[in-house]
Amino acid sequence: MSRRVDILPVLAILVGVLVLGLSAVTLADDGITDKEVTVGAGLDLTGAVANRGVNIKAGMEAVFNRVNEAGGIHGRKIKLVAYDHVYQPPKAVINAKRLVERDKIFVMMGHLGTPTTKAIMDYLGEKHVPNIFPATLASIWTNSGKWHIGDLATFADQTGLIVDYLVKERKFKRIASFYQDDEYGLDGHQAGKARLKHQYDRAYAVEVDYKRADIDFSSQAAKLKESGADAVILQAVYREPPRLAEQCHAIGYHPLFIGVSAIVLDKTIELGGKHVEGMMGVEVYPLPTDPGAFLDLYRADMKKYFPHLALDTTNLYGYQKAALFVEGMQRAGKNLTRDSLLKAIESIKDWDPGWGLKYSYGGDNRRVMSRAARLVSVKDGKWTKASEWMELQETGRK
Amino acid sequence: MVEILTSQVVSGLATGCVYALIALGFVLIFKATDVVNFAQGEFVMASGFISYTLLIRFGLSYWVVLLVTIVVSGVMGVILERVVVRPIMDAPIFSIVIATIGASTVLRSSAGIVYGYDVLPLPTIFSKDPIRMGVLSFTVMDAGVIGSSLVIMMALYLFFTRTKTGMAMRATAQSQTAARLMGVSVKGIFSLTWAISAAIGGVAGVLIAPIIYLDPNLGVIGVKAFAGAILGGFGSIPGAIVGGMLLGILENLSGYFFNAGIKQVSTYILLIVVLVVRPSGLFGAVAVKRV
Amino acid sequence: MAPRTAERLRVSFVVAAAVVALALPNFADDYIRHVAARLFVYALVALGLNLLTGFAGQVSLGHAAFFAIGAYTAAALAERWQWPSALCVLAAAFFTGVVGYLLGLPCLRLSGLYLAMATLGFTFIVQEMLLQLAVITHGSEGMRVKPAAVLGFTFDSDYRKYYLLLGVTVVMLLFARNLVRGRTGRAFLAIRENERAAEAMGVHLAQYKTIAFAISALYTGLAGALSAFLVGFLDPQEFSFFLSIQFITIIILGGLASLLGSLLGAAFLVILPELLAGLDVWQALVYGLIMVVTIIFMPFGLSGAIRRYRYRWFGIGVEPVIPRRLGH
């Protein structure tokens, strides 16, 4: 007869493996030497929103590669260390600890996802590691304190713009909301609801939600049609609006679809074809195809470093984050510390990297770099600007 | 109201047909080899990418692409069986299931590495234009998906009832020993079963990918199809078809009457209710063995 | 090998393990401490799931739901009613155990894949409830959880969290060991081997099956509660069916019906991704390949492989053999 293995020996084995596997502890200061600055990122590289993660990482790396080839900033090269958190908060925490403890990052930048970034925000604050330009336009980052700073106009603010446009300019009476049933979709959905109520004393004609993995929107289309809404606000990502439009058209319903910046991608048009013609969106930075010195640089860098990736708003998103960061580094000067970097970033005012959009720090109560936005619409299979840049007002969720 | 309801049912049926095809793949493999193949959804995903490559990169015509995709998917099924499943055919079924989960991870991430994680549109011959027939309103695509699925199911039915090989497959599912004594090569039947299941998955992929777009995570649809198969009674072919279709329709109706959350869980609520009343699903007669 | 030598080997293993486990945090950084603590969380789940699936033969894909229930119960009790942390954790574990018992009742008639699917449905339903019960759970906003504190001592650093989890894991491991060596464990095994025969031997089927569910849920709820305090943030999307599948993967890669396997499986699933973290998009591919290869070469999981080589090299125990299903 065999005896059951005692359990404690196991502890020895697994802890042994742990020690062996994770041993090479490198000692360095907090991510900065005279030669190098280490930037950390937690991204989704293989999970549900991997397309964003992969592209944002590429966009940031394109800038860093170019800067490094030119000798770095004040003699310092920028090293990006990114780990895959698969859009899971517990894994994001592990990655953050690895980045901070092991890789000794100087800053966290472009951390992807609202729940994942929320999970690490306290830890980063404790460790005094700046959380710069997380890749989420949730409204929370504008007021989370010294160590967190957002970059662009939030979904909530964008929805405020959409509501104003629909009510004031288009004089629409009935406005519906189509939103993703999670924190991402709810942020703008709630803000739109609040805006309608406080500003115009109205409510959505109908509120229709969907799940991220949903593949069929015929029931949503039917409900939207029944509500008789003139316009449908899309708090969605790029893959749902084309399908929704198709299914609305199939039942003879042709409202104006208008969505937040997350839908303004070439992919939306590639997927939807004629069904997305006339669809509108908000953009918070220029399109990858727009003219401008900065965009020429972007296109050249992407072609040089990531020739297999198509030019798209997602990698431009990462690219502009990195460009902003580089500007901050420039301003902080030779004596770079986390504090001096934050101060430098906060000092940015009316800075235009060369694409017609100016960045200005929003102030301690509104820690974003830009509140600009403009409307675009799909014309002849292309996103085309439908308004000039404007400064968005703050639209809260409540 | 009637019009909206009927169109909900039709478009639900279209999704349901695709669930049914994927569910068939699960059930065929299970019946023949007692293995639950969790990579079934990845066959659907992979076939989508195969046909994308052939259509866009090689510019072949649609019907050629369809044919090649089905064949390539079938070959992929055989490879998976030979490389991953056969070496551990005698191992506990759990281990085999985990091996197929591992294989699905490999397939998924390979697609991600090769094609990236951006979604891709897959062209189709079915247009998304509406058709109206009395109270029925649906798209050409809906009709095409339902029609193609029914053709595949009919072809399978004829194959199983009218051909010697089909009969041998059914016989093998019932008794491997007796089948061997009749001179049937059981291993050959296994390979063939995997080939057919993967090929059906391939058809499902070609049908569904134009609708929901292609991306490496497309295979998640397999979970719903699996639920459909269980609902029908795992191991029952009519069960898989009915279960899959029912789920598609139920989803749409509950989505219409309630919200996305209820739509998502309605499948599972129905499933649990059915299982509590009938522990082996709607059409399942015998208890599932060896799990 | 002489039994005495085997015994000595075993004892030295235990001592070495204890020393390493106790000393580790003093030689590691917060990252390693945190990963190790995470490992203990998964080990707790694996112990619970293995009792149900490995020993009693009842497949569950509902453990992500138990994990969520434990986590949210503890978090809600701490946030809303300011209960002491220890009480939150105990109440969460107990409550999850009760839920497990209740879920076990309708599942009595189900087995195999049907049971797996019904419990998977439970996972989906609970995940949706986390969103719907926003009053308690904060819905999709997610829920922040303050560090646990017991009698004024706050488990706010990874150092302290490590020891807390180590302690709980060791206690629960010993409890599981006593359980499987005793009457209940034998009853579980009898149910797994042959329900009818077990009944004929006088095992009260319904009772033991629901007990298995309850205990298993209790372990998982406990793990969930501790995980809430460890991570400090709960998001409903985390508790998806993927998590359930991960749990099952742990016990199968580790070895069914083996407590050692539960720990090894948890170590495998927590540590492997860390080792592969630098691989960028290749990570999942390599991970999947390692999974497949591991199963092909160790169809009985890591603990099965240990049993095999312990027999082959030292002549201890018996060699696990695969019965042939197919002939040649």
Add this chain to the structure above:
Amino acid sequence: MSNRDNRAPGPPLLTVDGIETFYGSIQALKGISFEVPERSIVTLLGANGAGKSTTLKSISGLVAPARGSVTFKGQRIDRRPSEEIVRLGISHVPEGRDLFPELTVLENLKMGAYVRTDKRAIQASLERVHARFPILAQRRAQLAGTLSGGEQQMLAIGRALMAAPTLMLLDEPSLGLAPMLVEEIFGIIREIHASGTTVLLVEQNANKALSIADYGYVLETGTISLAGDSRQLLKDDHVRRAYLGQR
């Protein structure tokens, strides 16, 4: 009836030479040797667990003998897979019938002819089987699982006949059948033999088996303990005590 001489008449159709078969680490056969002459009925007798079924499985390829050889029509067939052995002309009616319960009676019979390709010859065999078992013709569309025990045994034998075998291995054909049906089955075995098929019969009912067999072997715990002409065996004291229930 055929030759009842003590020695095998003419060349042996099947020669089993010293086979040893294992299930895992358990040895079921410990060196079995015997011959089945052409056009004879040979029976294997023995208690439960003596290795009778394993012997048949070792011949038909369901299990592989670890040592020894099986020669059929002058060819080595041990180590060949079942599906090839069937093609050579050996049909095995396994213990407990092992029908395809969810296939119809007709489909079961067709499966019997799986290895044959000549459609006309198959049709002829089918007609012969239907003539011999009219009940199978009546129930052709019924699922095999719904037949009675006797009918199932007939179907199992009919299915084996569909392969047009040279040698038929029958494993406990009378098991669990009412005495009247047992008579009928043995009548059928005689007929099959009469029409030119060699039969290797495993039976618990030693009396009946020896009454129709030409030659018999007695198996005890994996070895052959006794062999001889069936009439001799019927008279043998040991056989009478152990297998015929006589004192």
